[in-house]
Amino acid sequence: MDDTAIEVADLRKSYGETHAVAGIDLSISRGEIFSFLGPNGAGKSTTVEILEGFRHRDSGTARVLGQDPGTAGRDWRARIGVVWQKETMAPKIPVRALVRHFASYYPSPADPDEVVDRVGLSEKAGALPEVLSGGQRRRLDVALGIVGRPELLFLDEPTTGFDPGARRDFWGLVRNLADGGTTIVLTTHYLEEAEALADRVCVVARGRVRALDTPADLGGRSAARALVSWREDGRRHEVATEEPARVVCEAAARFDGEVPELTVHRPTLEEIYLGLIADGAEHDRTEVPA
Numbered sequence: 001m002d003d004t005a006i007e008v009a010d011l012r013k014s015y016g017e018t019h020a021v022a023g024i025d026l027s028i029s030r031g032e033i034f035s036f037l038g039p040n041g042a043g044k045s046t047t048v049e050i051l052e053g054f055r056h057r058d059s060g061t062a063r064v065l066g067q068d069p070g071t072a073g074r075d076w077r078a079r080i081g082v083v084w085q086k087e088t089m090a091p092k093i094p095v096r097a098l099v100r101h102f103a104s105y106y107p108s109p110a111d112p113d114e115v116v117d118r119v120g121l122s123e124k125a126g127a128l129p130e131v132l133s134g135g136q137r138r139r140l141d142v143a144l145g146i147v148g149r150p151e152l153l154f155l156d157e158p159t160t161g162f163d164p165g166a167r168r169d170f171w172g173l174v175r176n177l178a179d180g181g182t183t184i185v186l187t188t189h190y191l192e193e194a195e196a197l198a199d200r201v202c203v204v205a206r207g208r209v210r211a212l213d214t215p216a217d218l219g220g221r222s223a224a225r226a227l228v229s230w231r232e233d234g235r236r237h238e239v240a241t242e243e244p245a246r247v248v249c250e251a252a253a254r255f256d257g258e259v260p261e262l263t264v265h266r267p268t269l270e271e272i273y274l275g276l277i278a279d280g281a282e283h284d285r286t287e288v289p290a
């Protein structure tokens with residue numbers, strides 16, 4: 001079997017004068033958790049909807065599970081799960097019955113009861129969707145997205161409205177799915193979610209890929225200097241260094257033990273991300289003079 005789940009080259013889509021997707025190239029491996037990050041209006045949803053086969057591209061090539069999403073048929077669609085950014089329209093059917101109903105659309109679905117349990121809705125299995133809380137409603141969307149046992153699962157801001165515990169449970173669920181071989185394409189605005197889950201993150205801004213790498217290496221993060229800071233002689237000292245361990249050891253030797261108010265700071269994914277977005281804005285300004 002081909003190891004590539006998604007391959008796109010020079011993907012483009014405009015709405016009138018808005019170049020929502022302005023030439024995107026990327027490749028996603030089977031079993032990978034791949035995360036899109038980017039500011040509002042960056043072109044993430046448009047890209048993902050083209051890959052899901054719900055939006056037509058203007059130009060470029062796209063292969064998703066070996067087929068062109070613009071022309072692929074029902075068999076292909078049954079291999080894909082989607083959790084939309086907006087709530088799925090749910091009829092007045094209780095949670096468990098609804099998940100069972102959705103399961104009946106797929107050739108080899110998961111056990112609906114197990115799915116309800118996996119998303120943490122067992123206690124609400126008999127409730128109508130309309131009485132669920134925002135976070136519970138979102139979990140129902142996730143249940144409907146995974147009940148067909150998709151090979152490829154698109155999650156568009158899946159944890160909006162989740163409390164911190166539910167978010168961590170959800171991360172566990174996504175990791176389990178990926179361990180079982182499901183390819184996951186996650187769009188999120190939560191940097192910690194991308195960091196916790198993604199094998200690789202793709203920063204998109206103004207319809208283009210700004211950076212694509214592992215969370216640890218994105219934008220040169222792992223090679224970036226650390227900031228070591230401590231209190232000595234009544235004032236704060238700060239050293240930006242590629243060798244934080246050496247700086248800490250030297251300080252520890254001087255103090256013969258604990259170093260007062262010692263901190264070692266490495267750039268967070270959020271700091272790297274904000275830098276990439278700012279760099280991109282500069283780049284765009286030089287490309288398109290006001």
Ligand SMILES: Nc1ncnc2c1ncn2[C@@H]1O[C@H](COP(=O)(O)OP(=O)(O)OP(=O)(O)O)[C@@H](O)[C@H]1O
Nearest residue numbers: 015018019020038039040041042043044045046047
């Ligand atoms: N149906 C549409 N008609 C016209 N313009 C659209 C349409 N859909 C999206 N756009 C525009 O295309 C650009 C990219 O939108 P898109 O929804 O892909 O961004 P996004 O990165 O998913 O944003 P967000 O993080 O806010 O969901 C935006 O400028 C948006 O206004």
